[in-house]
Amino acid sequence: MTQASPAKNTDDTPTVDMKDIVALCKRRGFIFQASEIYGGLNGFWDYGPLGVELKNNIRDLWWKAMVTTPPIGPDGEPLQIVGLDSSIIQNPKTWVASGHVGGFSDPMVDCRQTKRRYRADHINILQPKDGEGHWLAVPQDDDEGISEKRLKKFGKGKSIGAFEATPLPEVNTSDYDKIIGPDASEPGTLTEPKEFNLMFETYVGATQSEDSKAYLRPETAQGIFLNYKNVLDSSRVRIPFGIAQIGKAYRNEVNPRNFVFRSREFEQMEMEWFCHPDDAKQWREFWIAERKRWWESIGIKSESMILREHDRDELSHYAKEGEGTLDIEYQFPFTYPGFGELEGIAHRCDYDLTQHQEHSGTKMQYIDPDDNQNRYIPHVIEPASGLTRAVLTVLCEAYTVDPDRPSGMYLNFKPSVAPKKAAILPLVAKDGMPELATKLYMDLREDMAVDLDIKQNIGKRYARQDEIGTPFCITIDSDTLQDQTVTIRHRNTMEQERISIDKVKEYLTEQLGQMA
RNA sequence: GCGGGUGUAGCUUAGUGGUAAAGCCCUAGCCUUCCAAGCUAGUUAUGUGGGUUCGAUUCCCAUCACCCGCUCCA
16 A cells, blocks of 8 residues: 655645644544643643544553563664653652752843843842942853943943952842843843742642652653662663653643643653663664664654754753763654654763762662672663654654545554554445444454444545544445455555455454554 | 734634624434435533623733744753
C-alpha cells in the first residue's frame, strides 16, 4: 500500500493548520482542555478515550524498545536496561542536590519602559554616595563598559568613585522609583523582583509549614538517580546499563503555549545510561542514532526531523563539562519552517550522582566486579523525551489533508500507534449483517483493538474511521451472506479487496505486522 | 510576564437593551446494498464575575481561556 505523504511546502506556510488539529482532537476525543466546564486552566490538558489509547500505544512502544527488548549493543549482545517507577514527590533535599531549588527561583525584574527582563541578581545598583541624583542599574558582568556610558549620560558628571555598588536584590523596593533601568531613559520603570520558581510546591502531611514543604518532580530523571544504588544492589546489572522510567512531571512554565507542546503537567520518557567516563562519547553517539531510528519506527519521517547540537551557552548546568546535549527536533506546524524539541540526548557527566553523594552522604561509586581497585562514579547519557509531546508529534505527522474524501482528511497513523486497528461495519443494519459483524467483532477483539459500528450509512462510518486513523475497515454485505467473504478497505487509498471471512484475523495480523 | 486579537450549541455562522435563529454534527426511530443521501422526533449556547438599567448576550469594568508576536524554556 502506498503511503500518501503531504508534500511539504517550500514557502513558510505549513501544510496543516494547528487549529484543525486541535479541533479534530476535541471533536473525536483525543485531547480536551482540562477542566473545560470551569473555563479551563492554562497549561493543562486531558486525554480522551482515543487520546489515551494513542498515548498508551506510544508509551508501550518506548518501553518495549528500551526495557523489554533493548537494542543490541556494539558488541553484538543485548543492552541491559531495567525499569523503574519512582514517586512523584521525593525528599525535598533531592531538588537542592539536583540544582533545581537554587536554579529555578531566579528573581526577575521587568522594565516597563523598554519591556526588557533582567535577572535581579545580575544587576548592580550604583548609588550616589552624596545621595544626590538618580541611581543607575548596570549589569554586574560589565565587559562592555556599560556602566561608564550610563554614568556619562545620567551621572551628572560624577565619577564611578562617587557611587556605591549594591546588588539589586539588596536594594529596598521602596527605592525602585529612584532607579534608572539598564536600558531605560527615566527612573522608576523597574518592577519589583518576581520569583520564577518553576517547581510546583506542595506540603506533605496535614499541616502546612516550611518544614513540610515538598515539590512535584520537574523531571523523572532524579528518581532514577536516587535509586541508582538500589538497582545496582538488587538487579545484578553491570556497567554499562540503563534505568528507564515513564511518568508525569510538573513545571510551572512561565508561558504554556502551542497546545500540549509546552504544558505544566506532562509525561516524560527518560532513560539514564550509566557508563564508564571514557566510553561516554561513544555511547552518546550510539543513543543518538538509536533514538532517531525509534522516532522513525513510530511513523515520524526522517525529513521532518533534524539533529541539533546545543550551543555552548545554552547547555544545562549538568552538561557543561561533557560532550554536550543534542536535540532531536521536529518540524511542527507552529514552528514551521523551524523546528521544536522532541528529545534531548544529554551527557550529564557524573554531575547528578556526585551531587547526591555529597548531599546524602551515600557513596555512589561503582566498583568494577572484575577489578575492585577500579572504582569510579559513572557518567550518564540521558535520552529524554516527552510522551505527551510525542502524541502531538504523531498527530501532526499523521494529519493528512485529502479533499477527495468525505472527511476531507485522514490520520495516517502507523498501525502500531493507531487507537483502533480495524472497524467492522455491516453495510446495512438488516438481513443478518449486524449479527455476522458482531460475531467477527467478538472474535477479533481478543487479539486487537477493533471497533464495531452499525449506526448510520456506510459513508459516514468510513469517514469517522478515517478521522481517527483506523487502518482497515471490514464490511459485511449481502455477498457475505452468500459466500462468506468480506471487503477490506484500506484507509490511505480507500481501495477495497475481498477476502474470506475466516481469513480476516490472519490477514490483519499479517498486514499490521508488515506495516508496524 | 508584556503587547495585540478573539470569545453565541460539539462545529460554522445569524441576531437583538425586552421569549436567542439556522445549517452541519450528535442521540433515538424509520429508511438505506459501499464512501458524511433522505424522513420524523429530540438534546445542547451568549466563557466567568461585577456595574449601569425596570430589564444586559448586547453598553462599561474586571477576570478567565484560546490565538498571534515578544519574553521564558533549568
